[in-house]
Amino acid sequence: MKIEDLLSVAHTYGSPVYVYDADKISSQYQRLTAAFSSVPHLRINYAMKALSNISVLKLMKKLGAGLDTVSIQEVQLGLRAGFAPQQIIFTPNGVSLDEIEEAMHLGVQLNIDNLSVLEQFGSKHPEVPVCIRINPHVMAGGNSNISVGHIDSKFGISIHQIPHILRIVENTKMHINGIHIHTGSDILDIDVFLYAAEILFEMAKNFKDLQFIDFGSGFKVPYKEGDIQTNIEELGERLSARFLAFCQEYGRDLTLAFEPGKFLVSQAGYFLVKVNVVKQTTSTVFAGVDSGFNHLIRPMFYGATHFIENISNPEGRKRFYSVVGYVCETDTFASNRQIAEITEGDILCFHNAGAYCYTMSSNYNSRLRPAEVLWYNGEAHLIRRAETFDDLVRGQIEIEI
Numbered sequence: 001m002k003i004e005d006l007l008s009v010a011h012t013y014g015s016p017v018y019v020y021d022a023d024k025i026s027s028q029y030q031r032l033t034a035a036f037s038s039v040p041h042l043r044i045n046y047a048m049k050a051l052s053n054i055s056v057l058k059l060m061k062k063l064g065a066g067l068d069t070v071s072i073q074e075v076q077l078g079l080r081a082g083f084a085p086q087q088i089i090f091t092p093n094g095v096s097l098d099e100i101e102e103a104m105h106l107g108v109q110l111n112i113d114n115l116s117v118l119e120q121f122g123s124k125h126p127e128v129p130v131c132i133r134i135n136p137h138v139m140a141g142g143n144s145n146i147s148v149g150h151i152d153s154k155f156g157i158s159i160h161q162i163p164h165i166l167r168i169v170e171n172t173k174m175h176i177n178g179i180h181i182h183t184g185s186d187i188l189d190i191d192v193f194l195y196a197a198e199i200l201f202e203m204a205k206n207f208k209d210l211q212f213i214d215f216g217s218g219f220k221v222p223y224k225e226g227d228i229q230t231n232i233e234e235l236g237e238r239l240s241a242r243f244l245a246f247c248q249e250y251g252r253d254l255t256l257a258f259e260p261g262k263f264l265v266s267q268a269g270y271f272l273v274k275v276n277v278v279k280q281t282t283s284t285v286f287a288g289v290d291s292g293f294n295h296l297i298r299p300m301f302y303g304a305t306h307f308i309e310n311i312s313n314p315e316g317r318k319r320f321y322s323v324v325g326y327v328c329e330t331d332t333f334a335s336n337r338q339i340a341e342i343t344e345g346d347i348l349c350f351h352n353a354g355a356y357c358y359t360m361s362s363n364y365n366s367r368l369r370p371a372e373v374l375w376y377n378g379e380a381h382l383i384r385r386a387e388t389f390d391d392l393v394r395g396q397i398e399i400e401i
């Protein structure tokens with residue numbers, strides 16, 4: 001998207017506002033499928049927790065993606081967006097057997113990541129095929145909040161518990177149609193990924209009726225210039241070759257599945273805010289914007305560095321700023337950041353605002369969530385209106401006091 005397009009969205013819909021570029025989502029999708037074009041059966045299940053607006057889901061469906069879901073509500077949203085149940089995989093963690101059975105009744109592919117649930121489910125519904133989520137204990141990524149494959153992670157069934165898994169499968173006569181890993185959301189090193197894949201291939205040999213192997217996600221995208229990103233093309237080349245060789249050994253053409261969230265939508269998103277105040281203190285210059293961690297929590301929660309551009313004055317002289325929110329708590333988006341000179345009323349644009357931004361927003365400070373706009377076919381489409389005061393009180397029950 002061009003700066004003029006972003007400014008026109010801010011002008012039309014006000015600020016703050018989230019904007020998603022459909023072309024960027026498509027090109028990321030195409031880049032991933034192209035990298036694995038030598039694999040006859042490829043499945044990209046979009047991890048919708050990254051950005052779950054129904055219009056974005058419809059775009060994913062149009063591109064040919066399936067969905068990776070982590071709650072029964074996400075399953076319901078996916079069905080609402082028009083996905084067939086078979087296009088949806090349900091990969092929850094720590095949910096009740098009831099919720100898994102609810103998803104079963106909706107007909108989606110189940111992915112189980114816990115031995116006791118596997119045993120209970122297999123005993124009750126041996127005829128329903130399930131996928132097993134394995135924890136290969138491969139450490140990927142740098143942030144302990146988003147690294148999920150290490151030894152003490154709550155995700156997946158440990159690779160060391162294979163004998164126990166096999167015993168449950170044998171005792172219950174349940175059907176295992178897929179195996180899955182998701183090593184974390186920040187893969188820096190392709191070798192680590194391929195190492196985890198080898199563990200999964202070894203594991204796969206224990207099951208005779210597999211239809212797919214799901215390698216999860218964790219593809220890293222650049223947040224600023226010079227950032228390392230996963231080399232998808234190299235990964236595609238190396239993993240495809242290994243996967244096809246494994247299928248030969250296994251004796252059947254399996255589907256290779258991925259479930260990227262961030263890779264598909266992070267860079268497609270822009271978050272536009274207005275500068276309310278510029279405040280000089282003894283040590284810095286604050287730019288206070290009409291938003292806070294109620295709308296974008298990643299800098300505070302993960303220490304994420306979102307590139308911030310002053311699109312009202314893109315060619316201006318660069319100065320150092322601390323960009324802060326309006327929440328009554330310390331909510332620093334960026335400190336000591338060089339940004340083109342800011343005047344009150346300017347529109348700042350946060351980049352990489354597609355993944356885990358709107359979906360993690362809240363009403364903290366009784367603020368309203370912003371609107372979402374999809375830039376599709378060269379024009380802006382409002383895909384969620386900004387909240388109003390009515391949204392804040394809806395659902396509250398006032399009692400006589």
Ligand SMILES: *Cc1c(COP(=O)(O)O)cnc(C)c1O
Binds near residue numbers: 068091184185261
């Ligand atoms: C969150 C999640 C993903 C997506 O991770 P990204 O880093 O956004 O690609 C994939 N699979 C599972 C099981 C997840 O929980």
